[in-house]
Amino acid sequence: MISIANVKKVFSTKNGKVTAVDHIDLTIDKGEIFGVIGYSGAGKSTLIRMLNGLETPSSGSVVVAGREVSKIRGNELRRARQEIGMIFQHFNLLWSRTVRENIAFPLEIAEVSKLERDQKVDELIKLVGLEGREDSYPSQLSGGQKQRVGIARALANDPKVLLCDEATSALDPQTTDSILDLLVDINKRLGLTIVLITHEMHVIRKICHRVAVMEEGRVVELGPVLDVFKSPEQPITKRFVQQVTELEESKETIEHLLEQFPDGKVVKLTFIGESAEQPIITNLIRQFNIAVNIVQGKVSQTQNGAYGSLFVHLTGAPEEVAQAVAYLEKQEVSSEVISHA
Amino acid sequence: MLEQWLPNVNWEKMWEATGETLYMTGISVLATFILGILFGLLLFLTAKGNIWENKAVYSVVAAFVNVFRSVPFIILIVLLIPFTKAIVGTMIGENAALPALIIGAAPFYARMVEIGLREIDKGVIEAAKAMGAKTSTIVFKVLLPESMPALVSGITVTAIALVGYTAMAGVIGAGGLGNLAYLDGFQRSRSDVTLVATIVILIIVFVIQLIGDLVTNKLDKR
Numbered sequence: 001m002i003s004i005a006n007v008k009k010v011f012s013t014k015n016g017k018v019t020a021v022d023h024i025d026l027t028i029d030k031g032e033i034f035g036v037i038g039y040s041g042a043g044k045s046t047l048i049r050m051l052n053g054l055e056t057p058s059s060g061s062v063v064v065a066g067r068e069v070s071k072i073r074g075n076e077l078r079r080a081r082q083e084i085g086m087i088f089q090h091f092n093l094l095w096s097r098t099v100r101e102n103i104a105f106p107l108e109i110a111e112v113s114k115l116e117r118d119q120k121v122d123e124l125i126k127l128v129g130l131e132g133r134e135d136s137y138p139s140q141l142s143g144g145q146k147q148r149v150g151i152a153r154a155l156a157n158d159p160k161v162l163l164c165d166e167a168t169s170a171l172d173p174q175t176t177d178s179i180l181d182l183l184v185d186i187n188k189r190l191g192l193t194i195v196l197i198t199h200e201m202h203v204i205r206k207i208c209h210r211v212a213v214m215e216e217g218r219v220v221e222l223g224p225v226l227d228v229f230k231s232p233e234q235p236i237t238k239r240f241v242q243q244v245t246e247l248e249e250s251k252e253t254i255e256h257l258l259e260q261f262p263d264g265k266v267v268k269l270t271f272i273g274e275s276a277e278q279p280i281i282t283n284l285i286r287q288f289n290i291a292v293n294i295v296q297g298k299v300s301q302t303q304n305g306a307y308g309s310l311f312v313h314l315t316g317a318p319e320e321v322a323q324a325v326a327y328l329e330k331q332e333v334s335s336e337v338i339s340h341a
Numbered sequence: 342m343l344e345q346w347l348p349n350v351n352w353e354k355m356w357e358a359t360g361e362t363l364y365m366t367g368i369s370v371l372a373t374f375i376l377g378i379l380f381g382l383l384l385f386l387t388a389k390g391n392i393w394e395n396k397a398v399y400s401v402v403a404a405f406v407n408v409f410r411s412v413p414f415i416i417l418i419v420l421l422i423p424f425t426k427a428i429v430g431t432m433i434g435e436n437a438a439l440p441a442l443i444i445g446a447a448p449f450y451a452r453m454v455e456i457g458l459r460e461i462d463k464g465v466i467e468a469a470k471a472m473g474a475k476t477s478t479i480v481f482k483v484l485l486p487e488s489m490p491a492l493v494s495g496i497t498v499t500a501i502a503l504v505g506y507t508a509m510a511g512v513i514g515a516g517g518l519g520n521l522a523y524l525d526g527f528q529r530s531r532s533d534v535t536l537v538a539t540i541v542i543l544i545i546v547f548v549i550q551l552i553g554d555l556v557t558n559k560l561d562k563r
Contacts, residue, residue: 054470077473078475079473080473081470082472084471086468086471086472090462092462092464092465093465094465094483095487095562096560096562106472106473109469109472110473137562139562153472157472
């Protein structure tokens with residue numbers, strides 16, 4: 001659906017040239033939810049804006065839905081843009097128009113007749129769950145409702161691709177989740193390809209199928225979300241993964257335990273997919289004469305399966321503990337003994 | 342009662358002059374609104390980083406606007422005498438005042454339009470582009486509606502300035518309340534005529550402000 005080949009973008013600024021995007025190659029399939037994560041200034045915003053021609057690459061080519069967006073201009077580019085919806089961090093709604101009129105705007109641009117427009121707007125309002133707010137102005141809506149209008153507006157011309165530019169970054173966690181659920185729902189129902197950029201790993205974890213990690217204009221890591229969670233390679237990726245798997249306080253707790261029980265062992269278990277559902281701890285206690293103390297645990301759902309981490313503290317006779325650790329290492333979980341740091 | 346207090350006021354003449362002032366103000370406000378939006382849009386669109394970025398056009402329009410905005414109105418009328426004679430055919434009467442009024446006010450308003458347009462959230466313009474909007478669609482469906490409260494409050498201020506300009510134009514023979522206050526009131530030492538003419542002008546100004554505020558509030562959904 002989308003192919004980005006050898007794309008580079010250089011901006012000329014007062015302080016010389018800045019390479020925002022540095023030789024990126026990506027292919028995004030139809031119906032996929034593809035996430036790009038990176039800190040601000042990593043070039044992800046420039047990258048997504050090249051997908052609908054808001055930026056043109058300095059070199060390389062961008063093809064979306066069979067059109068070479070990086071080459072076409074004028075009328076052809078405008079038609080291509082009608083097939084690529086976009087939602088924004090700050091919603092970018094017209095305050096002078098009601099919800100209904102905002103959603104109708106792209107239809108007016110596409111010169112759809114009034115009758116069809118009204119029908120389509122009604123459908124979209126139902127799809128995003130804004131019944132009853134049709135005649136409100138954006139200033140009367142909450143952030144989440146504004147983004148729903150943004151989504152409805154982006155979907156008005158039945159696009160093939162939806163671009164999300166930090167679409168949940170201005171929302172509170174609960175609203176973020178409801179918007180993400182809506183995006184997954186749309187992806188499943190309409191088979192829409194979604195490309196999103198974010199700096200929150202939570203967003204990637206919750207809805208993306210594949211993720212690209214960007215740093216200094218390059219894609220430094222790319223793969224299915226679960227794989228990236230399982231074995232992050234780059235330091236930056238590890239940091240992002242930690243955002244959702246480890247709580248800040250757990251480090252201190254572990255330090256404390258190791259100090260108090262120097263003969264015990266703290267083991268970090270990482271569960272992926274099916275293994276997250278096995279009763280490993282029950283087996284551990286039944287088979288070995290040891291005490292198992294759960295320090296901290298967390299299971300997160302991703303689009304390709306569950307991912308979890310569990311910190312346990314094992315105490316008992318040294319040989320029993322050693323056997324227990326050996327048992328854990330044989331299981332379908334990856335385990336890591338954490339020693340005194 | 343009124344005759345006793347204001348012995349010299351000829352009410353028929355007063356209403357006639359009021360009509361002339363309203364006529365001059367009305368026509369010049371209308372023309373200023375249209376020309377100001379046209380030039381304001383041109384300034385906005387050709388400015389750096391915008392849709393029609395064009396340094397040459399921007400500089401020419403900006404220079405034109407700055408020159409005519411800076412010339413004191415009373416001097417502008419005198420400077421424009423040959424121009425007015427050529428297009429209106431006379432130097433006397435309400436219509437003769439119109440070219441100077443419009444040329445004096447439109448550049449002033451064009452700057453206000455430009456400022457109003459600049460205040461529109463860039464993201465909204467970008468969103469319209471991302472939807473595949475043409476420039477004309479962006480102008481008529483995004484720029485103008487989104488800046489309308491600023492455009493209306495700007496034209497309110499300009500209209501009030503224009504009422505003042507008509508009074509100045511009156512002094513050199515354009516008719517209206519300024520003319521009446523100067524010739525009938527000041528030069529013949531009939532201060533009651535000047536007083537009434539002033540009160541009528543004040544009422545006109547208050548009414549313009551009132552209408553402007555009402556419309557601005559009604560339009561502003563932010």
